[in-house]
Amino acid sequence: MRRVAAIAAAKGAAALTRALRLGGGTALPGLVAERIDPAIVPQMARRLGQGSVIVTGTNGKTTTARLLRNMLEAAGLRPVANRAGSNLMRGIAAALAESAQLTGGFPGAQRRLGVFEVDEATLPEAAAALQPRAVVFTNLFRDQLDRYGEVEHVAALWRESVQVLPASATLVLNADDPSIASLAQTARGPVLFYGLEDTTWSVEALEHAADARWCSRCGSELSYAAVFYGHIGHWRCPDCGLTRPPVEVACPRLTEEPQGLGLTIALPSGEVNGRLPLRGLYNAYNALAATTTAVALDLDGAAIEKGLASFTAAFGRQERLLVDGRHVQVILAKNPAGLNQVLRTITSDGSPKDLVLLLNDNIADGRDVSWIWDVDFELLAGQTRSLTVSGTRAWDMALRLKYARVDSFPAVEPDAALALRRALRETPEGGALYVIPTYTAMLRVRELLARWSRAAAFWQED
C-alpha cells in the first residue's frame, strides 16, 4: 500500500511540475516517492525484467547513458532511465515511479532494463540498491573539489563500491584512464576494457589539468606512449611495469566528419562502423563506453550501429538550436578536463568563433571557481570574433581571459539574458554561436532559449 502511495504521489508530482514548467520536473517526484517509501528503489528495480546498468564517472555520463539507451531500443528493449543530470537516488526513484504501474510492476516488464546515470558520490548507495548487471566508469578528473572532495576520495569511494557489487556484475572500464583501469584490481566479477587505439589523435604532452599521473600500485610517475587528453592515453609505469590493460573493445580508427565523428569499433564478435552526430574526442570515448556496455549486455553489432547513428544530443551536449536565425550550440562545461576538450573541439577548424562563457558559483556548479586557472583558454587566442562572459563569476572569467591574451577583451555581462542577446547580435545571421555554461547557468540558458526559440520540447527532454 505504501508503495502504491509513493508511486501515485511521484506521478502526481511529476505531472504537476511539468504543468507548472518547474524545470523539467526532475527532483520533486523522486523526493516525494522516497519520503513515502524509502525502499522504493531496490524493490522496484527488482521488477525490471532485464535488470539495471549504472553509468558513472566525472564526465560523459549523460551522453553515454543516452547512447546506451538508443542501442537498447534498437535491440527491442525498453529502457527505464533517469533524466540528464538528475543523478542522485531521488532521480532514480522518480524514473522508476514514472515508468511503473501503480502496483509497482512495469508494463512489458520482461523487456525493461534500467539505465541510470549516477553521481560519483552516490555510487555506493545506488550500487547497493540496484544490484546492477553492469557498471560503466567513464573517467575520473578533478571536479568541484569543494563538493566531491579530493580526487583520491572519489577513487576510494569507487573502490569500495566495486567490492560490494554482485559477483555477476560486469565492470566496464576505460583502459586509457589509469585511475579507472585500476578499479579492475578490486573487481569480483568479469571486467571489460575499452580504449582508443588510433594514435593519430595523440597530443604532445599531458595537459595542465592531468590528474592521475602516478602509478596506482607503486606511486611512480607514469610514462605515456600516447596522450589523448587530460591523463587519458596509453600509459605505463616504468618502475613496477603496471600498464594499460589490453582492451576487449577498441577503436582502431577515428575520423572527424563535418557534423560529427566516424568510428570503427572492434568488438569481440567483429567490427562495427559507427557514425556519431557529435564532435570531440571525448564523445568518441562516450561511444566506446556505451558500446562496451552493450557488449556486456549481449547486444549485437547491428543494434550498436543503429544506436550510434540515431543519436540526438541532449540539451547542453552539443544540441543545435535555431534562435533568431543563428545556430546556437550549448555545451556544458564543469571542470578543467571537460572544458579543455570543448575548447579543443570548437577551435579545431580554425575559423573565427562567436562565444559566450557563463561561469556560476552556485552549489551545483561548485562554489570554488579556481578551476578556470587550470583550463587552457590560451587555445582561444586568434580564434574568436566575439566573446561575451556572464554568470555570477563573470569578472573572474574576464580576468582569466585577459591572461589568456584572447583577441579582444570580452564583453562582461553578468546577466545571462543580456549576455545571450548581445552574443546573438554579434553573431552574423546564419552563423554559429557557441554557448558554454556551467551547470546552473545551463539551466538558465535552457529556460531563455526555450522561450526565444519557442521549442517547448525542451521540457520533455527525454
Add this chain to the structure above:
Amino acid sequence: MKLRLAHLYPKLMNIYGDRGNILCLERRCRERGIQFEVEALELGDKLNAKEFDLIFIGGAQDVEQRRVADDLASLKGAPLREAVEQGATLLAVCGGYQLMGRFYRTAEGEELPGVGVFDLWTRHPGPRARRFIGNVVVEWQGKTLVGFENHGGRTYLGEGVQPLGRVVAGFGNNGEDGGEGAVRANAHGTYLHGSLLPKNPALADHLIETALRRRHPDVSLAGLDDRVEQAAHADAVRLATRRGIIARGG
C-alpha cells in the same frame, strides 16, 4: 632585472588552480620589463636557495602531501628554512602552507613533519569534522585580500609569527581566533586560493618587490592597468559578504 622563481613540486602540489599564481607573477614582471624565470623542483631535486628570489609552493591532496613531506624532511627543508632566515621571499598556499609549519596531524591522526619555517601547527579534528569551505575576505595592510578556502586542518600560530591578515568573511586559520595565514620575515603562508594572486594584484606586487629588493634595494614597481583585476576583486568581496557567510566559529 630578473626575478628567479623556484616552483616547488608543481606536479604534485597543484590542485587548486595554483597555476594562476605563477601566470600572475610572470605577467606582472614581464609587463614591467623584468625578466622572469621559473624552475620546477620536483621530488628528489635539490633546492639551492641562493639561485632564487622567490619560492612558491601550492596545495595538494593528503596523499601527495605525504610524499612531499618526506622529500622536504630529507632534502629541501633545511635549505628552505635557511633561505627564509636570510630573507628569501616565500609564498605557501593551502597544503604547502601547512607543510611550512611544525607539523600537520591528518584526519586519521598521522603526524606529518613540517619544515618549521613558521612556528605554527595544524590539526585535522577527524574525518567527521566540518571542512572550512567557502569564499574568504581578509583585511591585509589596510586593503582586502579575496580568495577561496577548502581545508579540514585547523592551524594555530605560536610566538614570533603573525597572521597574514584578519578574517572579514570566512574561517581562516582555525575558525576561532580571526587570523588568516602567517607571516614571518619575508615568508608568507595562506589558505587562500582562487587563484590567489591574479585577483589580489597588491599582494602579487608586494611579493615581487620584496623578492627583488634583496638584490636591487632601490626597486620600485611601475603601476599597471588593473581595472579588470580590481573589478574581479570587488565582485569577490561583494559575493563573499552579501551571501551572509561571515561565519566565524566560536
